[in-house]
Structures are given as C-alpha cells and as structure tokens.
Amino acid sequence: MILMNDFRSEPVALREAMYDAARRVIDSGQYVLGDEVASFEREWSALCRTKYAIGVGNGMDALEIIFRALGVGPGDEVITTPMTAFATVLAILRTGAEPVLADIERGSALLDEDSVLRCISAKTKALVLVHLYGQLGNMASWKELCDDHGIYLVEDCAQSHLASIDGDIAGSFGVAGAYSFYPTKNLGGVGDGGMIVTNDALVTEMALQLRNYGQSHRYSHPMVGLNSRLDEMQAAILRVRADYLDEFTLRRRSVAIRYDREIENVNIDKPTIPKDLASHVHHLYVVTTTHRDRLAEYLRVNGIQTLSHFPIPIHMQPPCKHLRRDPHGLAVSERHAETCLSIPCHPQLSEDDVSKIISTINSFEV
Numbered sequence: 001m002i003l004m005n006d007f008r009s010e011p012v013a014l015r016e017a018m019y020d021a022a023r024r025v026i027d028s029g030q031y032v033l034g035d036e037v038a039s040f041e042r043e044w045s046a047l048c049r050t051k052y053a054i055g056v057g058n059g060m061d062a063l064e065i066i067f068r069a070l071g072v073g074p075g076d077e078v079i080t081t082p083m084t085a086f087a088t089v090l091a092i093l094r095t096g097a098e099p100v101l102a103d104i105e106r107g108s109a110l111l112d113e114d115s116v117l118r119c120i121s122a123k124t125k126a127l128v129l130v131h132l133y134g135q136l137g138n139m140a141s142w143k144e145l146c147d148d149h150g151i152y153l154v155e156d157c158a159q160s161h162l163a164s165i166d167g168d169i170a171g172s173f174g175v176a177g178a179y180s181f182y183p184t185k186n187l188g189g190v191g192d193g194g195m196i197v198t199n200d201a202l203v204t205e206m207a208l209q210l211r212n213y214g215q216s217h218r219y220s221h222p223m224v225g226l227n228s229r230l231d232e233m234q235a236a237i238l239r240v241r242a243d244y245l246d247e248f249t250l251r252r253r254s255v256a257i258r259y260d261r262e263i264e265n266v267n268i269d270k271p272t273i274p275k276d277l278a279s280h281v282h283h284l285y286v287v288t289t290t291h292r293d294r295l296a297e298y299l300r301v302n303g304i305q306t307l308s309h310f311p312i313p314i315h316m317q318p319p320c321k322h323l324r325r326d327p328h329g330l331a332v333s334e335r336h337a338e339t340c341l342s343i344p345c346h347p348q349l350s351e352d353d354v355s356k357i358i359s360t361i362n363s364f365e366v
C-alpha cells in the first residue's frame with residue numbers, strides 16, 4: 001500500500017538522530033520547559049523571522065492562547081473558514097467567542113475575500129486565515145482588509161510550515177501565527193506539539209503565562225490559564241526533524257509538480273501550483289471530482305491510500321449548525337467537501353510510487 005504518510009521509511013540517519021535526542025532528554029533529568037524547548041523556540045522564531053516563539057501543547061491550544069492573549073472572548077466574533085480542521089473552530093468556541101463562517105474560493109479552497117467582507121460586523125474582533133493544504137493566499141490584501149476594519153489577523157499555520165512570500169514566512173503576516181507539530185504535519189513530532197510565533201511582546205508575555213496555568217511567578221496566578229506546555233522530548237525531536245524540513249518540502253513540491261504535469265483525466269480537476277513556488281509547501285495534494293468516492297475506492301484496490309480534507313464542512317458538524325455565516329451561504333465549501341480527495345504527497349514517496357499513482361489516476365474511468 002502506498003500510504004498518505006510513511007514515517008517508517010524515513011532516512012536511517014534521521015531516525016538515529018531522533019534516538020540520540022530522546023536519550024539526551026532522558027539523561028538530562030529535565031522534562032518540561034527546559035533547554036530543549038527554549039532552544040527550539042529560538043530556532044523556530046529565527047526560521048519564521050519573528051521576534052518571539054512560544055512552545056505550547058498542540059496547534060489548537062496555540063490558537064486558543066493567541067485569542068485569549070488578544071482579549072478575544074464572549075461577545076466577540078471571529079471569522080474563519082468552514083473548510084478546515086475542527087480544531088480551528090473549536091479553539092474559537094473555547095474562548096467563548098462566536099465563530100462566523102465565510103465561504104472559500106473555487107480552485108484554491110482558501111477564504112474568499114468578498115464572502116469575508118459580508119461576514120464582518122461591529123462585533124468582529126479577528127480573522128483566522130487557514131493556510132489550507134500548505135498555501136499562502138494574497139497576504140498583502142488580507143493585511144489591508146484587516147487594517148481597514150480594525151480586526152486582528154491570526155494565521156493558522158498548522159499545514160503551512162515555512163511557506164513564504166518575498167521572504168516573509170507564514171505566521172509573521174498577522175499579529176500571531178499558530179503552528180501544529182502533530183505527527184502528520186510537514187514538521188511533526190512523535191506526539192503532540194505546537195508553537196505560537198509573533199512579533200508582539202504583549203501577546204508573548206500573556207502566552208507565556210497562559211500556557212502555564214496563568215502563572216506569572218511561581219505559585220502566583222493573575223489569570224485563568226491552561227496547562228499547555230511543549231515538552232522537552234517533543235522539542236528535542238522536533239529540533240532534529242527541523243533540519244530535514246527544507247529537503248522534505250522540496251521533495252513534496254517536486255511530487256506536486258509531477259502530478260500537475262502528468263495527471264490527465266477529464267473527470268478530475270487538479271489544484272493550481274502557484275507561480276511563486278515558495279508560497280506553497282504542499283502539505284496535501286487535493287484533487288476534486290464529482291466521482292470522489294469511486295476514485296478513492298479505485299485507488300484503494302490498486303494499493304493507494306487516500307483521505308478527504310475535509311469531507312464535512314464545519315457548519316454541518318452538530319455543535320456548529322447554528323453558527324452565523326455568509327448570508328449568501330457556503331455553497332463552494334459544501335461542493336468542495338463532496339468532491340475533494342487528497343492523494344499521497346509526502347517526502348518518502350519514490351519516483352516509482354509517484355508514477356504508479358499518476359498512471360492509476362489516469363486510468364480511472366467513470
């Protein structure tokens with residue numbers, strides 16, 4: 001089976017370095033908020049070209065902590081997309097604020113600007129841009145929209161590790177960015193992990209307290225916080241894996257470019273590869289077809305695993321059916337959910353794997 005992710009075929013040298021890192025942590029006797037986390041925070045903020053990085057428990061907590069650090073809470077609205085991981089919206093709900101859902105663009109499946117404009121109200125406090133599948137949209141224009149309306153721009157970078165435009169990195173465009181290091185992400189640990197990146201000193205100060213029970217000094221708790229600390233084991237492993245990120249991203253990109261050139265099937269639409277190659281890190285390669293379920297089954301019987309991201313849009317999930325949304329509806333998101341199929345696009349695919357995936361897709365008949 002060609003898998004969606006295949007950690008066990010990663011380079012032996014990477015695995016050995018991970019064993020060494022794990023041993024280093026165990027031998028250090030320091031397991032929470034020690035040197036590994038501090039070092040990884042420094043290294044990740046340097047890679048993101050932000051002043052600060054704060055390690056947290058996971059990507060969802062990174063978002064919740066950003067919102068709470070910004071004072072987003074009951075009575076506020078936060079606009080985002082229904083085409084995302086449930087965690088994006090759950091993080092908003094957990095603050096007591098109301099998520100408001102805007103529709104996406106056909107093609108990229110990123111938020112549609114006109115739809116976002118229709119969602120803005122006097123209560124809107126923030127816009128969460130999800131860099132879906134690894135791609136950055138027109139960040140200059142989103143920044144301008146948020147500045148014009150006096151709302152915070154928050155980036156969900158869980159799928160877009162170090163995607164960039166003109167050298168500006170995902171997470172550095174808005175007030176803060178939330179990274180996830182869940183194992184299947186472009187940079188993932190051997191468990192949960194997350195990071196907030198920001199240039200804002202106040203957000204940083206608040207986030208450092210919020211991740212650690214709202215503690216300012218030992219046993220002093222000026223606010224109601226969370227327990228959401230990145231642990232030393234994950235930080236040490238992520239530091240090792242970060243050394244491979246560039247190489248792995250280039251490999252993902254070359255797989256995506258082969259798909260773009262060689263997949264030819266009148267029943268299947270391919271995603272667009274942006275002209276600015278650096279603006280897309282190809283976390284997922286997502287085709288669309290009205291014969292989605294049949295294509296998935298055809299690939300499965302031919303030894304190729306697939307997934308859908310995401311088959312149920314947020315507003316069709318039971319806890320979210322009541323959420324306010326674009327008055328014109330969310331038709332593009334609904335159609336995307338019914339037609340999207342993610343095919344393997346990870347760094348361990350061989351050229352033969354890629355050829356097999358392409359020829360199988362090209363031989364699919366309806």
Ligand SMILES: *Cc1c(COP(=O)(O)O)cnc(C)c1O
Pocket residue numbers: 058059060061084085087088130156158159180181182192193194
């Ligand atoms: C994975 C993901 C998250 C959540 O990250 P966790 O570390 O699993 O909490 C949030 N948003 C998006 C877009 C994701 O893909």
